[in-house]
Amino acid sequence: MTTYQIAADQLQSFIERVERLNEEISTIxxxxxxxxxxxxxxxxxxxxxxxxxxxxxxxDMDRQEQELILDTYRRAVGV
Amino acid sequence: MTTYQIAADQLQSFIERVERLNEEISTIxxxxxxxxxxxxxxxxxxxxxxxxxxxxxxxDMDRQEQELILDTYRRAVGV
Amino acid sequence: MTTYQIAADQLQSFIERVERLNEEISTIxxxxxxxxxxxxxxxxxxxxxxxxxxxxxxxDMDRQEQELILDTYRRAVGV
Amino acid sequence: MTTYQIAADQLQSFIERVERLNEEISTIxxxxxxxxxxxxxxxxxxxxxxxxxxxxxxxDMDRQEQELILDTYRRAVGV
DNA sequence: CTGCCATTTTACCGGC
DNA sequence: GCCGGTAAAATGGCAG
Numbered sequence: 351m352t353t354y355q356i357a358a359d360q361l362q363s364f365i366e367r368v369e370r371l372n373e374e375i376s377t378i379x380x381x382x383x384x385x386x387x388x389x390x391x392x393x394x395x396x397x398x399x400x401x402x403x404x405x406x407x408x409x410d411m412d413r414q415e416q417e418l419i420l421d422t423y424r425r426a427v428g429v
Numbered sequence: 430m431t432t433y434q435i436a437a438d439q440l441q442s443f444i445e446r447v448e449r450l451n452e453e454i455s456t457i458x459x460x461x462x463x464x465x466x467x468x469x470x471x472x473x474x475x476x477x478x479x480x481x482x483x484x485x486x487x488x489d490m491d492r493q494e495q496e497l498i499l500d501t502y503r504r505a506v507g508v
Numbered sequence: 509m510t511t512y513q514i515a516a517d518q519l520q521s522f523i524e525r526v527e528r529l530n531e532e533i534s535t536i537x538x539x540x541x542x543x544x545x546x547x548x549x550x551x552x553x554x555x556x557x558x559x560x561x562x563x564x565x566x567x568d569m570d571r572q573e574q575e576l577i578l579d580t581y582r583r584a585v586g587v
Numbered sequence: 588m589t590t591y592q593i594a595a596d597q598l599q600s601f602i603e604r605v606e607r608l609n610e611e612i613s614t615i616x617x618x619x620x621x622x623x624x625x626x627x628x629x630x631x632x633x634x635x636x637x638x639x640x641x642x643x644x645x646x647d648m649d650r651q652e653q654e655l656i657l658d659t660y661r662r663a664v665g666v
Numbered sequence: 667c668t669g670c671c672a673t674t675t676t677a678c679c680g681g682c
Numbered sequence: 683g684c685c686g687g688t689a690a691a692a693t694g695g696c697a698g
Binding site: 357360361364365369371372374375378379381382385386388392393394399402403406407 | 594597598601602604608611615616618619625639640
Binding site for chain 5: 458462465469475476
């Protein structure tokens with residue numbers, strides 16, 4: 351049976367796709383690290399920057415959540 | 430040497446403390462589940478409730494983050 | 509109509525109950541974190557401790573499951 | 588003083604660069620999630636796949652470390 | 667090197 | 683009874 355072989359090939363394909371994506375993530379993480387380093391070099395406080403970014407992300411999530419809740423209620427009410 | 434015995438006793442003590450706390454958490458989680466079930470019995474949409482609770486938690490986090498940032502800046506400026 | 513108001517009050521009540529329980533959970537989680545920290549301070553390996561706790565929880569499950577099976581058999585047999 | 592303004596602009600620029608990179612990471616993470624979902628749809632065990640990928644990453648690290656060691660030796664020896 | 671924070675992984679819960 | 687998504691635990695990594 352070549353079925354196992356086919357499955358193995360598929361599996362390897364999936365794994366390699368994930369690994370490729372992981373590499374891309376690592377690259378971007380390195381870029382981000384560089385940005386922080388550069389900012390630090392310009393005298394900015396990295397910890398504070400992180401806090402600001404986190405806060406802005408939370409705000410975004412807030413907005414998305416609020417829309418979701420409104421949507422949920424809309425559906426619950428019938429329109 | 431009784432050192433090993435002492436260490437083993439300490440370890441067991443720590444582990445039992447954690448396990449006790451885990452049980453407490455499980456109990457409260459069960460309580461929470463009940464509250465959701467009761468609310469559902471009163472016709473409320475559990476998913477929407479979760480969304481609301483999540484949103485309110487995010488708002489709290491927002492406030493905490495803002496204070497953290499302000500604090501960080503305060504320290505940076507010197508008071 | 510005061511019906512909506514009543515429903516809103518009920519909803520708020522349920523949500524506050526859940527939030528209270530969430531806070532309790534957070535508190536206990538913080539306590540547990542402290543216990544791990546204290547154990548670490550006494551030279552124990554936290555990761556290993558977690559593993560042990562997990563295993564013991566599994567054993568408990570097994571035991572409970574076995575008891576359940578025994579119980580089922582007992583009922584099936586008549587006592 | 589326009590210095591503060593310049594600093595603020597710089598800060599904003601750094602933050603936006605980081606946020607842009609964060610978005611890219613999120614996108615790729617979503618892609619990866621899709622790959623896992625697709626693999627699961629083909630009958631593969633996602634948890635096992637993760638384990639394999641982790642192992643392969645470790646192997647890579649080992650290899651890189653060994654190459655580094657070899658490199659160090661090469662330099663130490665003169666070529 | 668120690669503690670914090672991001673990320674990843676696991677476990678749970680409601681819905682179909 | 684699984685499946686998708688959401689919360690929690692745990693691991694790894696980085697700054698201080």
